[in-house]
Amino acid sequence: MSGVEAAVDLLRGRRWAVLTGAGISTDSGIPDYRGPNARPASPMMYGEFAGSHEARQRYWARSYQGWSRIGTAHPNRGHRALVRLEASGLVGVLTQNVDGLHEAAGSSRVIDLHGRIDDVICLDCGLRVSRASVQDRLALLNPGVPAAEELEHAELRPDGDAVVEDWHGFVLAECERCGGRLKPDVVFFGESVPKERVAAAYDLVDDGEVLLVAGSSLTVMSGLRFVRHFWKAGRPVIIVNRGRTRGDEFAAIKIDEGTSEVLDRLGDELSVIGATEGP
Secondary structure, eight states, X not given: OOHHHXXXXXXXXXXXXXXXXXXXXXXXXXXXXXXXXXXXOOOOBHHHHHHOHHHHHHHHHHHHHHHHHHTTOOOOHHHHHHHHGGGGTEEEEEESOOSOHHHHHTOSSEEETTEEEEEEEETTTOOEEEHHHHHHHHHHHOTTSOSOOOOOGGGBOTTSOBOOSOOTTOOOOOOTTTOOOEEEEEOOBTOOOOHHHHHHHHHHHHTOSEEEEXXXXXXXXXXXXXXXXXXXXXXXXXXXXXXXXXXGGGOSEEEOSOHHHHHHHHHHHHHHHHHHHOO
16 A cells, blocks of 8 residues: 555545645745755754844845745646645644645635735834835835846745845845834744744644645754644544655654655545545
8 A cells, every 4th residue: 555545544424624835836946955855955043033033134135036936836736736735634734834835725725824025013112014014115215126027946045035145235125114124924944933832833733633744854853843732632644745854753754756646636526525425
């Protein structure tokens, strides 16, 4: 029996939740941090960003370039398969991604564990604005900086942070209400996920009898903790990911294949089963 067939047997007739990572968005042109083609990166730390004007210049210059890819990405068949699977027991999506593609695909219950890159928040007064509006302001402030150049896979990270060498003269957009520091409304490294969001995430996964992990190496504890939580409760975990993950020892089924392909097949198989078993 193949891994997909075993997963179908385990999911059939049960309620289940899914935890997604960067691997589900690679087919939308958004590279992951740790895949075989990922460029070694030193992500911006929250304390560095909040405390240093130069760090914010460096980040926003790179984000300004990266938005040309992230801001125009579209859901792929993996995202669309999860929408179809809502009719086959899927109770909701908990995603570690910040790209908003699950919502764009039409998933009805999504928790963005690490926030959304298309929202911006002022660290000083809390004002929220759209990332698109900040991009327009940055374009006016930096007329000599191209925003829509083609970026190679290795030059872009999944949070829209591109590799840019010359950032020292980049002019920052400040909060229009208080003149404060603007930051994408995503959880940076060194920053904690809000407690109420973590609680909602546990509520979502606990609605399921099975947890399926799609496209995550589970390297970061913010995602791995849900796998451990499920395993400790004696409930089965399915992991779909190319290569090893930090959660493999907790998996009842491990499928070492592409995320989009597997989710598409699960959508086909479970919908056929549902139609066959219907009234």
